[in-house]
Amino acid sequence: MIAEVIVDVAAHPIDRPFDYVVPERFRPLIEPGMRVKVPFGPRKVLGFVTGTKSESDMQQSKLKPIHELMDLVPVLNKEMLQLADWMKDETLCFEIDALQVMIPSALRAKYEKRFVLTGELTELAEPLQPYFQRKPFLRAQDAVELFGLLKTELDKGTITAETDISQKTEVKKARMVTIESSLEKLEAIEIRANARQQLKLMEFMKSHAGSTIESADLQKQSGTTLQTVTALLDKGAGTLQVTETYRSPESLADIKEKAPLSLTLEQQTAFAAVRDALGTSKTFLLHGVTGSGKTEIYLQTIDRVLKEGEEAVMLVPEISLTPQMTLRFKERFGDQVAVLHSGLSAGEKYDEWRRIQRGEVKVAVGARSAVFAPFRNLGLIILDEEHESSYKQDDAPRYHARDVALWRSRYYNCPVILGSATPSLESYARAQKGVYELLTLESRAKNQPLPEVRIVDMREELRNGNRSMFSVELAEAIREKLEKKEQIVLFLNKRGYSSFVLCRDCGTVGECPHCDISLTYHRSKEHMKCHYCGFEAQVPDICPECGSEHIRFFGTGTQKVEEEIAKLFPGARTLRMDVDTTRQKGAHERILTAFGEGKADILLGTQMIAKGLDFPNITLVGVLSADTTLHLPDFRASEKTFQLLTQVSGRAGRDVLPGTVYVQSYTPEHYAITLAKNQNYEPFYTQEMTTRRQNGYPPYFYVVNIQFTHEDLMTAGDYADQTVRFLQNNLSPGTVIIGPSASLVARVNDRYRYQCLIKYKKEPRLTETLHQLIRIHRAEWIKRGATLSIDKNPSTVM
DNA sequence: AGCACGCCGACT
DNA sequence: GTCGGCGTGCTC
Numbered sequence: 001m002i003a004e005v006i007v008d009v010a011a012h013p014i015d016r017p018f019d020y021v022v023p024e025r026f027r028p029l030i031e032p033g034m035r036v037k038v039p040f041g042p043r044k045v046l047g048f049v050t051g052t053k054s055e056s057d058m059q060q061s062k063l064k065p066i067h068e069l070m071d072l073v074p075v076l077n078k079e080m081l082q083l084a085d086w087m088k089d090e091t092l093c094f095e096i097d098a099l100q101v102m103i104p105s106a107l108r109a110k111y112e113k114r115f116v117l118t119g120e121l122t123e124l125a126e127p128l129q130p131y132f133q134r135k136p137f138l139r140a141q142d143a144v145e146l147f148g149l150l151k152t153e154l155d156k157g158t159i160t161a162e163t164d165i166s167q168k169t170e171v172k173k174a175r176m177v178t179i180e181s182s183l184e185k186l187e188a189i190e191i192r193a194n195a196r197q198q199l200k201l202m203e204f205m206k207s208h209a210g211s212t213i214e215s216a217d218l219q220k221q222s223g224t225t226l227q228t229v230t231a232l233l234d235k236g237a238g239t240l241q242v243t244e245t246y247r248s249p250e251s252l253a254d255i256k257e258k259a260p261l262s263l264t265l266e267q268q269t270a271f272a273a274v275r276d277a278l279g280t281s282k283t284f285l286l287h288g289v290t291g292s293g294k295t296e297i298y299l300q301t302i303d304r305v306l307k308e309g310e311e312a313v314m315l316v317p318e319i320s321l322t323p324q325m326t327l328r329f330k331e332r333f334g335d336q337v338a339v340l341h342s343g344l345s346a347g348e349k350y351d352e353w354r355r356i357q358r359g360e361v362k363v364a365v366g367a368r369s370a371v372f373a374p375f376r377n378l379g380l381i382i383l384d385e386e387h388e389s390s391y392k393q394d395d396a397p398r399y400h401a402r403d404v405a406l407w408r409s410r411y412y413n414c415p416v417i418l419g420s421a422t423p424s425l426e427s428y429a430r431a432q433k434g435v436y437e438l439l440t441l442e443s444r445a446k447n448q449p450l451p452e453v454r455i456v457d458m459r460e461e462l463r464n465g466n467r468s469m470f471s472v473e474l475a476e477a478i479r480e481k482l483e484k485k486e487q488i489v490l491f492l493n494k495r496g497y498s499s500f501v502l503c504r505d506c507g508t509v510g511e512c513p514h515c516d517i518s519l520t521y522h523r524s525k526e527h528m529k530c531h532y533c534g535f536e537a538q539v540p541d542i543c544p545e546c547g548s549e550h551i552r553f554f555g556t557g558t559q560k561v562e563e564e565i566a567k568l569f570p571g572a573r574t575l576r577m578d579v580d581t582t583r584q585k586g587a588h589e590r591i592l593t594a595f596g597e598g599k600a601d602i603l604l605g606t607q608m609i610a611k612g613l614d615f616p617n618i619t620l621v622g623v624l625s626a627d628t629t630l631h632l633p634d635f636r637a638s639e640k641t642f643q644l645l646t647q648v649s650g651r652a653g654r655d656v657l658p659g660t661v662y663v664q665s666y667t668p669e670h671y672a673i674t675l676a677k678n679q680n681y682e683p684f685y686t687q688e689m690t691t692r693r694q695n696g697y698p699p700y701f702y703v704v705n706i707q708f709t710h711e712d713l714m715t716a717g718d719y720a721d722q723t724v725r726f727l728q729n730n731l732s733p734g735t736v737i738i739g740p741s742a743s744l745v746a747r748v749n750d751r752y753r754y755q756c757l758i759k760y761k762k763e764p765r766l767t768e769t770l771h772q773l774i775r776i777h778r779a780e781w782i783k784r785g786a787t788l789s790i791d792k793n794p795s796t797v798m
Numbered sequence: 799a800g801c802a803c804g805c806c807g808a809c810t
Numbered sequence: 811g812t813c814g815g816c817g818t819g820c821t822c
Binding site: 002004005007009013014017018019020021038039040041042043056058059062063064783 | 817818821
């Protein structure tokens, strides 16, 4: 029997199955989808079995046997293996990347080099002997200073080097103690009168006779230690069992079940459409203004799916995955929900994943990677905020959760709901063409009016001599709300806002010596760090260029605004929420809770406050500068701006009090701004589609971004030039190739970066050409030290 | 990717 | 004479 194995090595020549002999003892057990340990060249690696067969095309003598089975139950089922094949073709990734992304990181291999004693301890050089005393091996990590000595031993053959493979996190085991139930038996146990600890424990055991308790709890509650417990168990006071258990991140104890809300007529219609499509692979685009109650439709549809005995996956962007949000699911579905979010430890994620795989839960809520939730009877997939670019992974495998969802929907014949207040142009265009069914929610669920949006022309302000970040109008509105004790959200729509260090005399900015980007100043550690390569440096006392002592830190935009608020509105309590203040775990939530409890008047923040902020007392939202995203060199800049403005506006007046929104801009006439005013999605869509058609961008054209890197500027440029010529010669005349040009950050980690863009409407030769490009890369460029990365349907082309 | 093999310069 | 530099080639 032969097994085909995809080996855990992400490299071009390795990206295919390797055949292994299945030893007799594994034959009844082995199945596709299991992880195995296999010899690979001179080392051992982890691999995934993708298939078995009776004959191999390889010479029998070249085949090696599988070393070990890592699983008794496959970690990937047939569906996942098929999905990986599809992803490999679709995203041009290595098959191993596609397989790895589907399992929790806890199951990925941990490789640890170590030296193993082959003979007797006494044969070793004297100084080494203590290291091998307790265990017959020594981790290479713990022995860096001994490498010289170890080398001689390796040559002598008294030790060998090997790599230990284990999984990163193991199944959590609980030591359960079952206390003897018969009081007589407990009484009969003899304990010396001076064994105070044992006597204490015995008292506890007598009062809990017959019960089962975790050993750690037993120790804690009785005030004793493991030694005492073990001693008494040895005397027959109970039995010890080791069972598998879950790490439970939080308890459901305080969560009360909540009944469904009643649906408005609009919601009812949308709900009915999806309900009637259960059991088919139909895709819906649920377009509803902010606050129109999309979530309630999701909840009720999921409920219906569960009643059919099927399972549901609910995807949300990572930043929306707040406790507030997941609470709603737990209130409705109780312990049937698994939540997968970045705040969980690897072990906790693994446990949630196992609960799904074992069929113990029916609903999975999570960000991008939750689209791989290992359900076997999927009845519905929902992508909320489907336009969010975080659904596209920006390193290999470069998959889009939406595409994976649609693939799984075809596999299971289940519907997909794509929900958004501001759908991506791609999705809306598909809905217009009838590929998706469009469901529209035009009114807000609580029937509140949309907030009034006022656009402020900042050029006018400048002309009137106002150089502050606050227009007269906005400042006035803030003062008024402060007086009324209502809450204000200020949004600094700025990207790349991080702080930097600047010499005020010569203008020199602290830059990374390895990347063409300025260093980010970290106030907490008083140092500067490169966010691309990790380089760190101390803030200099004098400018390295001109020797001036006038070094200044430019805070995040938000810090500067915070100072200005303090000046303009003395007494206003401000909470700042940006990368600096939310770096700590849970900080995000703490700030929001504090604001919700009215502990501040003004919440000032960046992107991250655009979502899920749902507090009744917010009546004023100010967007300080709508221009920053608008003028980014990316074809989606307008779309992003429109989405952001719409979303931010949606934060105001969500309850009884009406809301007002101020949008400040230096280009107030831009359609992305004027049309966001009334959440006018349709006109924006029409206008933006015209622009996209004129410039040949999605959804009219498909885009592929190709990036080249090399440590030598000229070589990187040559590679890009040659590739562009190659593409021009091999693709159809209707296809446009843009570039090559230097990437926006032209150098990262001492490597120069070039890129080019393929735009095509119909390109039958695309797949073949890209594969050929990869072949050329393998044959000619890898050995020259170049890298190539191909991103189909990139989320950004910067 | 990672590891071994192999073929040339600076040390005991 | 040996140690060790990194080019090249293979991995069922």
